[in-house]
Amino acid sequence: MPKQHYQQKTFQLQDSIGYLIKRAFGAMSDCIHGKFASQGCSFQQWIVLMHLRDGLALTVADLSRELRHDSGAMTRLIDQLEERGWIARQRNLEDRRVIELSLTAEGKAIAESLIPLTVNTLNTTLDEFSREEVQQLQSLLRRLTTRLRALESDPAAVKSP
Amino acid sequence: MPKQHYQQKTFQLQDSIGYLIKRAFGAMSDCIHGKFASQGCSFQQWIVLMHLRDGLALTVADLSRELRHDSGAMTRLIDQLEERGWIARQRNLEDRRVIELSLTAEGKAIAESLIPLTVNTLNTTLDEFSREEVQQLQSLLRRLTTRLRALESDPAAVKSP
């Protein structure tokens, strides 16, 4: 029997963690997309460039998993970035199914030039929060996500933690 | 000069509050949409029904604002719910631009029958969290959203809080 954080009879949408996260996510998206809109590089495109720069992903499949996207959607995103000359495709010779992605010099420059915009936006947004509060929020969000993914992959985990 | 929660030289995407919220939101969406998928009523449709049931919104414009949707998207959502016989449209006689929405008996029954699914999902998800932690998370998310919206509507608020 799980804890009764919410009761059926008194349930209010506005108190739901899901509602609050959706709201925060929406506000955050509006904010950052607005800032990037005038930069000639969308926020999503920048995220891809940063993943490549930091070695978090090397292939289309990597990026799809990281960004929780369909591989088809990712192909089209990569197409755009390649057209702009920011990334290059090269087929892997050892496993010819794989296409290795790499940043061009121009792509790297664009990616790095936009770091301050993101960092400043985050710092400005969190200006009223103490260091401890930010760490609490990070920790709570990480635990929540971990829990949700565990339940998703193994619903039986509810009773045997 | 805002606090330096993040630095440009050491910035890592994985630590960003934005990244963590997006991840949590995605996991939460997957979880709840999966649960609703087999119920013949999508989660979004249920949200609309609940708003009407609880008087949080009475018109298409209300719902658009509440759910941060375009009025066009909302019109189409309402179309579906009307086709299913869960809500009814009636033109307001005092202001003939407005269409008042109301739940049918069937719509109300569907909405209420799905409350336990949502409440149980939330409680199960948050089972490993203490009451204090849930309240902290709610509070932090509310403050974050408030801050983001304030910055959006009045960027000058950065320097004069």
Next chain:
DNA sequence: CTATATTCGCTGCCCAGGCAGTCATTGCCG
């Protein structure tokens, strides 16, 4: 070695949602 399964990148199709424009109605102000 052959056959089957899996992975990878890609494509066509569909749907949800945002944008802009329309029409009707209402409010405001000279």
Next chain:
DNA sequence: CGGCAATGACTGCCTGGGCAGCGAATATAG
């Protein structure tokens, strides 16, 4: 009263992302 802006609901158009399916390449089983 007349003109004009604002609001509400709705519609076509376009984009982005999910889904299913493809062909090529690789891994694994018999």
